[in-house]
Amino acid sequence: MSTLSPAVACHGITKSFDRTPALADINFAVAPGEKVALLGASGAGKSTLLNILAGLVAADSGSLQLLGQDPTRLRRKERAQLVGIIQQRLNLVGPLRAQHNIQAGLLGHWGFIASLAALTLPMEVPAARTIAEEIGLSEKLSQRTFTLSGGEQQRVAAARVLLQNPAILLADEPVASLDINTAEVVLGMLTREENQTVLMSLHNPAHALAYATRIIGLREGKLAFDLPSDEVTQLLLEQLYDSAPHL
Numbered sequence: 001m002s003t004l005s006p007a008v009a010c011h012g013i014t015k016s017f018d019r020t021p022a023l024a025d026i027n028f029a030v031a032p033g034e035k036v037a038l039l040g041a042s043g044a045g046k047s048t049l050l051n052i053l054a055g056l057v058a059a060d061s062g063s064l065q066l067l068g069q070d071p072t073r074l075r076r077k078e079r080a081q082l083v084g085i086i087q088q089r090l091n092l093v094g095p096l097r098a099q100h101n102i103q104a105g106l107l108g109h110w111g112f113i114a115s116l117a118a119l120t121l122p123m124e125v126p127a128a129r130t131i132a133e134e135i136g137l138s139e140k141l142s143q144r145t146f147t148l149s150g151g152e153q154q155r156v157a158a159a160r161v162l163l164q165n166p167a168i169l170l171a172d173e174p175v176a177s178l179d180i181n182t183a184e185v186v187l188g189m190l191t192r193e194e195n196q197t198v199l200m201s202l203h204n205p206a207h208a209l210a211y212a213t214r215i216i217g218l219r220e221g222k223l224a225f226d227l228p229s230d231e232v233t234q235l236l237l238e239q240l241y242d243s244a245p246h247l
């Protein structure tokens with residue numbers, strides 16, 4: 001893993017679904033430690049881009065390197081250290097207790113036997129409890145995940161990726177189901193590690209301006225702008241959504 005390489009380097013990434021373009025010729029590089037927000041109207045391609053970066057969706061063409069490496073060639077453990085994602089569909093295991101879904105963030109770091117034990121035995125990882133307390137879930141740890149509210153489940157998914165602590169943290173609308181105060185807590189937690197690279201799609205432009213150092217605007221599958229947050233104007237945001245967002 002070279003520290004001189006960009007954390008994320010996308011060249012000519014293109015993706016269509018049933019011949020309908022979702023992403024067209026996406027090029028950008030992100031330096032290690034940058035905090036990047038993806039903004040754009042619904043259907044602009046934000047989830048598709050994050051899922052390609054996470055290796056969950058294959059691009060039709062183009063190349064992707066994460067910290068100088070081709071992520072598709074890495075072993076499970078190396079990938080888990082390199083990249084983690086909070087998906088929009090949170091991918092939690094409903095019947096498991098919240099604590100075990102959070103601790104699943106460590107599965108990539110553990111061997112197969114330890115992973116199995118962690119999901120079946122009542123084992124507690126102290127770091128998971130610390131994160132759960134900070135994110136406001138300490139009362140919910142022993143509750144089965146499907147019984148939690150949408151916002152609580154979203155915090156379980158955030159806690160899981162924070163425990164995983166990947167070099168590149170991806171988050172697809174990580175605060176969409178949260179109230180204003182909880183959203184601020186979670187965004188603060190997701191963006192506080194100076195050396196961690198973060199790319200997150202956000203619904204609310206005010207969150208992007210407050211928590212990201214750089215904003216990439218996507219419009220109909222293309223890059224509309226790619227600017228430091230303090231250079232993103234109200235006009236650019238209006239053009240991105242075709243009408244004025246509420247800041």
Ligand code: ADP
Nearest residue numbers: 017021022040041042043044045046047048049
């Ligand atoms: P956003 O996250 O900005 O709302 P998406 O990346 O989810 O946008 O979607 C971009 C486009 O790709 C949309 O037109 C969407 O309908 C389409 N799309 C995304 N995923 C799929 C899929 N699995 N199958 C078919 N079309 C898809």
